[in-house]
Amino acid sequence: MAKIVPLFSSSRGNSYYISGNNEAILVDAGKNCKQLELSLLQNEIDTKTIKAVFVTHEHTDHCSALKVFAKRYDLPIYATRGTLDALVKGEKVDKNAKLFAIENEVVLGDMRIKRVSTSHDASESCGYYIETADNRKCSVVTDTGFLTADALTALKNSNAVVIESNHDVEMLKNGPYPFILKKRVLSPTGHLSNVDCAKVLPLLLESGVTRFVLSHLSQENNTPRIALDTSVAVLNSFGAVRENDYTIMTAPVETNGKSVIF
Numbered sequence: 073m074a075k076i077v078p079l080f081s082s083s084r085g086n087s088y089y090i091s092g093n094n095e096a097i098l099v100d101a102g103k104n105c106k107q108l109e110l111s112l113l114q115n116e117i118d119t120k121t122i123k124a125v126f127v128t129h130e131h132t133d134h135c136s137a138l139k140v141f142a143k144r145y146d147l148p149i150y151a152t153r154g155t156l157d158a159l160v161k162g163e164k165v166d167k168n169a170k171l172f173a174i175e176n177e178v179v180l181g182d183m184r185i186k187r188v189s190t191s192h193d194a195s196e197s198c199g200y201y202i203e204t205a206d207n208r209k210c211s212v213v214t215d216t217g218f219l220t221a222d223a224l225t226a227l228k229n230s231n232a233v234v235i236e237s238n239h240d241v242e243m244l245k246n247g248p249y250p251f252i253l254k255k256r257v258l259s260p261t262g263h264l265s266n267v268d269c270a271k272v273l274p275l276l277l278e279s280g281v282t283r284f285v286l287s288h289l290s291q292e293n294n295t296p297r298i299a300l301d302t303s304v305a306v307l308n309s310f311g312a313v314r315e316n317d318y319t320i321m322t323a324p325v326e327t328n329g330k331s332v333i334f
């Protein structure tokens with residue numbers, strides 16, 4: 073069954089479990105191995121179903137569990153060439169890790185995974201577009217200052233999307249972050265705001281996306297309520313009715329057992 077389980081999501085740790093019929097992958101492996109294992113256990117996920125870890129970029133919140141987890145379960149790691157180089161340089165992977173640069177697409181059993189570009193202050197960050205055997209499609213696009221053309225295409229072609237809704241701009245501006253960090257988050261290589269996320273959702277809905285997972289919410293500069301209200305208000309203004317026309321949730325900081333079937 074095509075399913076997304078948002079295991080962790082925040083500036084402190086990110087990981088998504090995405091399954092097809094027979095196989096599954098993880099997109100990112102934040103937190104630490106023990107927390108990741110616990111999260112998988114809480115969701116009754118058999119680690120044997122996981123065939124690989126796909127990494128979006130080398131920032132700690134996306135790969136701090138990677139070294140131990142990939143080694144323990146003997147999993148290949150896929151990422152862009154630039155991200156792999158950064159992971160090796162930062163010793164964020166084991167020296168014997170099975171690393172594969174994803175050029176365009178990878179086929180793993182009944183899943184087909186493509187990378188899409190993101191705009192972020194990392195070596196060569198990316199998002200992922202995943203197709204399952206029964207022709208179900210989802211995208212994971214987070215950590216991006218804006219949506220690149222190919223990320224937007226992937227999102228539009230999906231049934232379900234995990235999309236960044238990082239911050240409320242006013243909360244960020246008036247919040248505790250130092251000026252330099254505020255500037256970084258707001259820059260074209262920073263993070264997608266609630267409004268930037270919300271304004272693309274009607275276009276996605278029109279293209280056939282019916283499952284939205286708002287993700288990578290800042291714990292300092294956002295709340296699940298504000299992120300949801302911002303997106304739902306924009307969709308409402310286009311006449312779309314929540315639960316009738318689409319479902320929407322915020323990815324929890326740590327799993328709460330919710331998943332999205334697509």
Ligand SMILES: [Zn+2]
Binds near residue numbers: 086131288
């Ligand atoms: Zn991040």
Ligand SMILES: [Zn+2]
Binds near residue numbers: 129
């Ligand atoms: Zn990042």
